[in-house]
Amino acid sequence: PSRVPPLPRETRLKVIATTVQKTPPNATHWSRAAMAEAVGISPSSVSRIWAEAGLKPHLVRGLLRFMPRVKCLLADRGYDADWFRNALIDINITPCIPSKTNRKVPITHDAALYKKRYKIENMFGRMKDWRRVAMRFDRRADIFLSACAVAAIVLFWL
Numbered sequence: 145p146s147r148v149p150p151l152p153r154e155t156r157l158k159v160i161a162t163t164v165q166k167t168p169p170n171a172t173h174w175s176r177a178a179m180a181e182a183v184g185i186s187p188s189s190v191s192r193i194w195a196e197a198g199l200k201p202h203l204v205r206g207l208l209r210f211m212p213r214v215k216c217l218l219a220d221r222g223y224d225a226d227w228f229r230n231a232l233i234d235i236n237i238t239p240c241i242p243s244k245t246n247r248k249v250p251i252t253h254d255a256a257l258y259k260k261r262y263k264i265e266n267m268f269g270r271m272k273d274w275r276r277v278a279m280r281f282d283r284r285a286d287i288f289l290s291a292c293a294v295a296a297i298v299l300f301w302l
Contacts, residue, residue: 151189159183159193163201173201200227216240216254218261224251271295 159179168178176187183190194201211217216238224244229251232239240257243250272278274295282288 151185151193155183155185156193156196159185159190160197160199163194163199175202198227211235211237216257218258218264220261221245267296267299270299 162182163174163179168174168182171178176190179190180187193199214237217232217240219239219241221242221244223239224241224247229239229241240253241251242253242258271292274291276282276291277288277295280288282291
């Protein structure tokens with residue numbers, strides 16, 4: 145038979161639970177290979193399980209896990225995805241994201257708050273005038289973040 149037999153339900157649940165509840169050692173999120181090694185299945189099986197469950201550990205865990213504690217997140221239409229909105233709500237952040245035009249059922253957002261987003265866009269535009277920030281000369285992320293913080297402080301006071 146050329147068809148691969150389906151994995152047991154317990155294995156699927158173990159992959160999903162491990163992905164959502166645990167973090168791998170020395171990493172911010174699970175990779176296919178790391179999860180496959182931890183559970184004892186093939187990387188392609190891990191991909192199938194993640195796709196069936198709608199999990200995207202490289203996006204949710206990598207980006208949202210280290211989010212500062214804020215009340216609301218302002219973002220443009222490019223971030224209008226159900227998994228992203230649900231991940232924000234799970235960590236008690238209210239998404240203020242306008243719906244994409246092709247969404248069948250539009251989701252409302254706070255239009256007055258969204259209008260203030262231009263201040264953030266202007267600040268990032270001015271930060272790119274700083275050559276060190278725009279070109280990212282720093283190799284380490286913590287040093288680059290420090291340079292961004294210094295630039296933001298100086299721009300705030302100008």
